[in-house]
Amino acid sequence: MNAAATRYSPPRRQARGRPTASALFRRITLINGLVFTTGLTVLALSPATVSSPVLLTELPILAAGLALMLAANAYLLRRSLAPLSALTTLMERVDLLRPRTRIAQDGSGDLGAVIATFNAMLDRLEAERSASAAHALAVQEAERQRIARELHDEIGQSLTVVLLGLKRTLDRAPAELREELSTAQETVRASLDEVRRIARRLRPGVxxxxxxxxxxxxxxxxxxxxxxxxxxxxxxxxxxxxxxxxxxxxxxxxxxxxxxxxxxxxxxxxxxxxxxxxxxxxxxxxxxxxxxxxxxxxxxxxxxxxxxxxxxxxxxxxxxxxxxxxxxxxxxxxxxxxx
The missing domain is CATH 3.30.565.10 (Histidine kinase-like ATPase, C-terminal domain)
Structure with a gap:
């Protein structure tokens, strides 16, 4: 995957963000205007009257009307802004090493653009992370293969030469030195086996x-x-x-x-x-x-x-x-x- 093809482009996304913010502002203004216009219309058409000064018997009617208006306003705003709660939750737990976590777009109106933009941002970040990780792991595998070859070809061969030399020396050595040379020979052989084992782990030839x-x-x-x-x-x-x-x-x-x-x-x-x-x-x-x-x-x-x-x-x-x-x-x- 080409990392340049998925590079983040801030100017384009910032340009799209301003209309979304304006649309959200218009939606909230429209909801508040609708609630208060409806309340005023109901009050104007109802037989209820308000004296000046306000009588104590009229206070419950006014309080009930205000409560209904506030409740309707809160309900409509809560429904309109509900996707923001899901968006905040996802922001808190998003992890690029656990991809494919997205918010469903269910016709959220103006906030649908915000959700779509956030999902697209996650797509780009995951693509960039995947491309970067692929490159890093490819370099890592190449370095492992290089080290494995050097262990096998350089250190392995050097230890093999030492092992053969010890064997020839052991065959000609006096009896009092043979035990020490045999111990050294076994140590070199164990080291050679360990080098080969490490090389196999670094480069899985099998x-x-x-x-x-x-x-x-x-x-x-x-x-x-x-x-x-x-x-x-x-x-x-x-x-x-x-x-x-x-x-x-x-x-x-x-x-x-x-x-x-x-x-x-x-x-x-x-x-x-x-x-x-x-x-x-x-x-x-x-x-x-x-x-x-x-x-x-x-x-x-x-x-x-x-x-x-x-x-x-x-x-x-x-x-x-x-x-x-x-x-x-x-x-x-x-x-x-x-x-």
């Missing part, structure tokens, strides 16, 4: 080479290897085609969710599922850990930004003592959804 299911299985296996938490897996064997971008988003969100389980959940079991139905593909990551209040830090915000890129819905539910559940609902492409 996703590119073997597909989404193999990549998800690898993520589940890594969680068990690193933290000892067993992962129950449920993958639908034949998922509809999602496209490379959507598969990468699913992979990264599953990766982040499983990483959070290993770091924070204190769980003894986890679930990872990927199923299809009702025009969507559903990713579910759950654990039986401590749960608790959700702190929307960098990890969860990054997940929401990725979900926004492909128009997916992300929900995170964490109940104290009952674990955490992450659900990502990815809409299928038009051709796949109809097939």
């Amino acid at each position: 996703l590119e080479d073997l597909g989404l299911m193999a990549a998800m299985n690898q993520l589940a296996g890594e969680l068990t290897d690193v933290s000892g938490v067993p992962v129950k897996r449920r993958f639908e064997p034949r998922l509809p085609g999602l496209g490379g971008e959507a598969e990468l988003v699913i992979y990264r969100i599953a990766q982040e969710g499983l990483t959070n389980i290993a770091r924070h959940a204190r769980a003894t079991a986890a679930e990872l599922s990927l199923t299809a139905g009702d025009g969507t593909v559903l990713l579910r990551i759950a654990d039986n850990g401590r749960g608790g209040p959700i702190e929307e830090g960098t990890g969860i915000r990054g997940m929401r930004e990725r979900a926004m890129l492909i128009g997916a819905d992300l929900t995170v539910d964490a109940r104290p003592g009952h674990g955490t559940e992450v659900r990502l609902s990815v809409p299928l492409p038009a051709g796949e959804a109809s097939s």
Whole structure:
């Protein structure tokens, strides 16, 4: 998406705002004029009379008439300005990471233009946010691939050379040094394995080479290897085609969710599922850990930004003592959804 195509244009919107304000002023003036004209007409045509000075018996009639006029005026103004309350509520809770929240236009008269302008503003802001996030995440993925290549090609090869050198030295070393050299050899081998594991996380080659299911299985296996938490897996064997971008988003969100389980959940079991139905593909990551209040830090915000890129819905539910559940609902492409 071209960010320049959705750039905010203040002069055009300001020019449209002035007629709307004038129309609202005319509407309020008309309502007040109508109420007072009606009250005056009723008073003129009714048999009631007002003395000068006003008699005590006439005060209830005047008070009742004034009360009716004020009540009618308040009712009409409340109905006319009711959309402003919904607009204020939406302004208070709007979040660009939770898009598609809009106010329904139900023929609100002059305020309908205000609502339409606000909805259009949200459309532009969400489009700009989506374009900016897409660019930032594309740069991030490119940087991850560069770092992964350097880890594999530079540091990995250097550690391999050191490992081979230690092996040759160990073969010729005296007996009293072999134990220390063997320890150093195992340390270098463990470091090499860690470098390769980090490179795989940065650049999911298995996703590119073997597909989404193999990549998800690898993520589940890594969680068990690193933290000892067993992962129950449920993958639908034949998922509809999602496209490379959507598969990468699913992979990264599953990766982040499983990483959070290993770091924070204190769980003894986890679930990872990927199923299809009702025009969507559903990713579910759950654990039986401590749960608790959700702190929307960098990890969860990054997940929401990725979900926004492909128009997916992300929900995170964490109940104290009952674990955490992450659900990502990815809409299928038009051709796949109809097939």
